[in-house]
Amino acid sequence: MKVQMKDIEQYLSGVKDAIINNRYRIARNAKRQDNIDVFMNYIVDEAKTKEILLSLTPMDFSEVRKNEHKGFEHEKLYVFGKDVPLLERIGFEEKMVSLYIKFNKLENSFVIVISFHEQKYPLTYYFKESGKWRQP
Numbered sequence: 001m002k003v004q005m006k007d008i009e010q011y012l013s014g015v016k017d018a019i020i021n022n023r024y025r026i027a028r029n030a031k032r033q034d035n036i037d038v039f040m041n042y043i044v045d046e047a048k049t050k051e052i053l054l055s056l057t058p059m060d061f062s063e064v065r066k067n068e069h070k071g072f073e074h075e076k077l078y079v080f081g082k083d084v085p086l087l088e089r090i091g092f093e094e095k096m097v098s099l100y101i102k103f104n105k106l107e108n109s110f111v112i113v114i115s116f117h118e119q120k121y122p123l124t125y126y127f128k129e130s131g132k133w134r135q136p
Contacts, residue, residue, distance in 0.1 A: 005127060008058040011078060015103055015111050019053050024111040034117035042086040042097065052099065053113070056080050060101075062123040067104065077114065078103045081123040098122070 018024050026049065028035050038044060060080045067075035080101045085094050100123065102115035 003061075003064060003126060005058045008061045008078075008127075011105065012056055012058065014105055014109060015056075015078075016054055018105070018109055018111040019050055023109060024053075024113060026113040026116050032115070034120075035113075035115065038097075038099070038117045041089055042095075043089055044086060048086075049116070052082060052084055053101070056082060056101070059125065059127055061126050063126060065102075075104055075106075078105075079115075079123070081119060081125065 015024075026035060028039075060082050062079040062081055065077045065079060067073060067077055080103070082099045082101060083096055084099060086097045087094050098119040100115050100117055100119040101113065104112045104114055106112065
């Protein structure tokens with residue numbers, strides 16, 4: 001799927017508006033253990049989570065994926081990555097953590113943060129690494 005930076009800027013604007021207005025949630029259920037683990041392994045509270053999400057830029061964008069869950073195939077999921085310093089919950093070390101963040105912005109402008117966890121594999125950044133970055 002071909003994406004332009006202005007599209008991602010617009011998408012992030014809507015996501016950030018939802019976050020600022022507390023119209024979002026991070027998926028934390030049995031299928032999202034990786035999301036739970038980031039909160040168990042690091043000192044991350046709601047304020048820190050919001051700070052990270054609100055700091056995302058188009059340069060952190062990786063890809064758009066179709067939702068593969070039955071009945072939701074019309075939805076598009078947006079994947080971002082962000083390197084952030086986090087304090088380990090056990091110990092005293094601050095560690096640079098590469099996060100994998102995947103959003104689903106619903107038609108009613110509510111945002112579900114499907115993924116908010118450590119990257120399992122390095123991401124490819126659409127605008128950083130592909131040469132698609134251009135000044136507007």
